[in-house]
Amino acid sequence: MPDTDPAIRVERLHRTFGGGRRRRETVALDHIDLTIPAGEVHGLLGPNGAGKTTLCKILSTVLLPTGGTATVDGHDVVRETAAVRRSVGIVFGGERGLYTRLTARANLEFWAALYGLRGRGLSQRVDALLERFGLTDRAHERVEGFSRGMKQRLHLARGLVGDPRVVLLDEPTTGMDPVAAHDFRDLVRELRAEGRTVLLTTHDMAEAEAVCDRVSLVDGGRILATERPATLGTWISRYASVEARDVPPSTVDELRALPGVRAVHHVPPDRIRVETGAEDAAPAVLRLLVDAGVGDVSTALPSLADVYLHVIGDRGMRVNK
Amino acid sequence: MSALAGFRFQLRELPHRPDHLLALVTAPLMTLVFLAITRHAGRADLAGHAVLAPALIALWQMALLVAGELVAAERENGSLEALVATPSSFAAVIIGRVAAVTLVSLLGFVEAWLAAWAVFGVVVTVAHPVVFAATVLVSALAMAGTAGLMSAVFVLTRSARTFQNSLSYPFYVLGGVIVPVSLLPDWLAAPSRAVFLSWSSDLLRDAVDASTVEGVLPRLGAIAGLGFLGLCAGLLALRRAVDRLRRTGTLGHA
Ligand SMILES: Nc1ncnc2c1ncn2[C@@H]1O[C@H](COP(=O)(O)OP(=O)(O)OP(=O)(O)O)[C@@H](O)[C@H]1O
Ligand SMILES: [Mg+2]
Numbered sequence: 085m086p087d088t089d090p091a092i093r094v095e096r097l098h099r100t101f102g103g104g105r106r107r108r109e110t111v112a113l114d115h116i117d118l119t120i121p122a123g124e125v126h127g128l129l130g131p132n133g134a135g136k137t138t139l140c141k142i143l144s145t146v147l148l149p150t151g152g153t154a155t156v157d158g159h160d161v162v163r164e165t166a167a168v169r170r171s172v173g174i175v176f177g178g179e180r181g182l183y184t185r186l187t188a189r190a191n192l193e194f195w196a197a198l199y200g201l202r203g204r205g206l207s208q209r210v211d212a213l214l215e216r217f218g219l220t221d222r223a224h225e226r227v228e229g230f231s232r233g234m235k236q237r238l239h240l241a242r243g244l245v246g247d248p249r250v251v252l253l254d255e256p257t258t259g260m261d262p263v264a265a266h267d268f269r270d271l272v273r274e275l276r277a278e279g280r281t282v283l284l285t286t287h288d289m290a291e292a293e294a295v296c297d298r299v300s301l302v303d304g305g306r307i308l309a310t311e312r313p314a315t316l317g318t319w320i321s322r323y324a325s326v327e328a329r330d331v332p333p334s335t336v337d338e339l340r341a342l343p344g345v346r347a348v349h350h351v352p353p354d355r356i357r358v359e360t361g362a363e364d365a366a367p368a369v370l371r372l373l374v375d376a377g378v379g380d381v382s383t384a385l386p387s388l389a390d391v392y393l394h395v396i397g398d399r400g401m402r403v404n405k
Numbered sequence: 406m407s408a409l410a411g412f413r414f415q416l417r418e419l420p421h422r423p424d425h426l427l428a429l430v431t432a433p434l435m436t437l438v439f440l441a442i443t444r445h446a447g448r449a450d451l452a453g454h455a456v457l458a459p460a461l462i463a464l465w466q467m468a469l470l471v472a473g474e475l476v477a478a479e480r481e482n483g484s485l486e487a488l489v490a491t492p493s494s495f496a497a498v499i500i501g502r503v504a505a506v507t508l509v510s511l512l513g514f515v516e517a518w519l520a521a522w523a524v525f526g527v528v529v530t531v532a533h534p535v536v537f538a539a540t541v542l543v544s545a546l547a548m549a550g551t552a553g554l555m556s557a558v559f560v561l562t563r564s565a566r567t568f569q570n571s572l573s574y575p576f577y578v579l580g581g582v583i584v585p586v587s588l589l590p591d592w593l594a595a596p597s598r599a600v601f602l603s604w605s606s607d608l609l610r611d612a613v614d615a616s617t618v619e620g621v622l623p624r625l626g627a628i629a630g631l632g633f634l635g636l637c638a639g640l641l642a643l644r645r646a647v648d649r650l651r652r653t654g655t656l657g658h659a
Contacts (some may be wrong), residue, residue: 101654141654146486148651169492180483185421194417197410198491198498226421242487 089158091281092120098151112138114305127296128285135305136285144174173248177255184228199246213241323386324366335376407493411501428466432513433520435459453613456517463513472503473555496643504549537612544605547632553639557646601631
């Protein structure tokens with residue numbers, strides 16, 4: 085297959101659920117288009133119910149689309165499932181999906197066998213993955229005794245056991261502690277360095293910004309925008325907010341007058357929250373507060389909801405029912 | 406190859422699942438019950454029947470409770486999607502696993518024989534060992550095929566419990582497990598011939614204590630044929646089950 089094929093190509097992909105006699109039809113994916121070149125780390129950023137998991141499932145052939153087409157490594161996910169399954173590794177977030185009565189090693193050996201590995205090749209692959217994910221010392225323990233983070237690492241190892249060219253990671257960091265989440269970012273960079281294509285779904289803008297080459301913002305089954313992470317970074321700093329306590333009224337007035345300050349809210353009993361809308365506004369707010377002798381000051385990055393609200397505008401953070 | 410992977414995995418998991426080995430706990434106990442009854446009735450000649458019945462029940466029970474539930478259990482465990490997403494044939498993996506469960510359930514035969522000997526000092530000899538071994542083998546294969554079908558049906562209907570309840574005792578009757586089919590009323594004897602187990606239990610009893618066994622090959626053929634039908638239906642149903650779950654998006658549902 086020519087290398088010019090994009091790793092993932094999605095055209096007018098559509099998926100609905102329900103719509104039977106009594107139940108209302110849910111549009112999980114609404115005719116989306118998306119092309120991801122080989123070797124890219126692509127983020128899917130969106131609120132609950134946006135359709136992220138649905139897309140991952142369709143790309144991994146475990147869910148059939150209602151309409152449109154999707155190809156992975158040039159293979160159609162409906163007609164050429166066998167080829168797609170050889171190319172794709174999938175990691176669904178959460179702790180479920182492991183065989184908890186078996187050891188980590190036995191789990192991986194089973195999956196490795198299902199990806200066609202045998203004998204020495206199989207044990208080498210399993211050893212390497214256990215090593216890579218820091219599970220070598222616990223390889224012979226039953227998974228039921230594993231911590232959540234260890235289970236997640238085992239999930240990641242499982243997803244890579246078939247040496248996939250395309251890796252789908254559906255919220256792999258939910259429940260990871262900051263250190264693990266940090267390691268995860270290194271992992272994604274390694275995957276890219278190995279030439280794999282990664283599709284990563286997340287709610288976490290900082291995560292998306294840190295590891296992705298491009299990020300698609302999804303909501304209500306549609307792709308609202310596909311951006312470079314730098315753009316996300318701009319949004320993040322632009323829509324930061326500052327909180328402070330015991331701010332004199334005169335200072336509040338000064339804050340309101342600062343360029344780039346969108347709003348100053350009172351947070352009972354004695355705090356205020358300053359919302360900004362320009363890149364240099366948050367530092368200016370901080371300076372002004374410090375100059376006014378206000379001691380108790382903190383900044384907060386905008387949530388995904390904030391960014392959606394401001395960037396996408398009126399659509400806001402509607403959870404797709 | 407996929408089937409082999411499934412087979413080995415299942416053999417590895419079973420020892421860690423005491424809940425899945427329940428049938429093997431009850432088999433020797435049931436042997437003692439049946440033997441006690443036949444002895445009390447002064448029918449020492451029925452000892453062979455008394456040890457065969459629990460062994461066959463173990464075979465059927467493990468197929469029903471463990472093998473039949475495999476796919477539903479994968480779904481509950483949240484691993485069904487990942488299984489389907491591998492390049493291996495899902496149906497083959499399941500059949501391999503079902504076969505492993507069936508193989509282990511054959512321990513029921515060993516247990517029944519040992520229990521009779523250990524507790525009552527009864528040694529049940531097998532008059533036609535080759536016929537016996539062949540019947541056990543072909544029956545196990547038929548059981549594996551049939552269990553594959555069960556596993557697909559259970560997951561499609563999402564009511565394994567109902568099926569398990571209604572498929573146990575009625576099939577011990579229809580399968581001639583405890584009472585030979587020839588002793589059933591005619592209207593029951595006819596449908597029982599569609600159940601491979603009825604051929605198996607008759608042939609095994611003959612192999613144990615008949616002076617001559619007639620029509621071995623056609624009878625083995627009947628078991629194999631019915632088992633093969635079950636296997637084909639099972640493979641087809643497994644494939645359809647997965648397709649349906651992919652269509653409805655319920656592979657991941659617990
Ligand atoms: N099997 C299903 N049956 C019915 N509705 C479904 C099914 N799977 C998904 N949906 C619906 O499709 C929509 C998109 O769901 P999806 O799981 O893709 O969202 P998501 O972006 O992954 O959300 P989250 O961030 O919560 O994981 C939701 O409205 C959801 O309720
Ligand atoms: Mg999701």
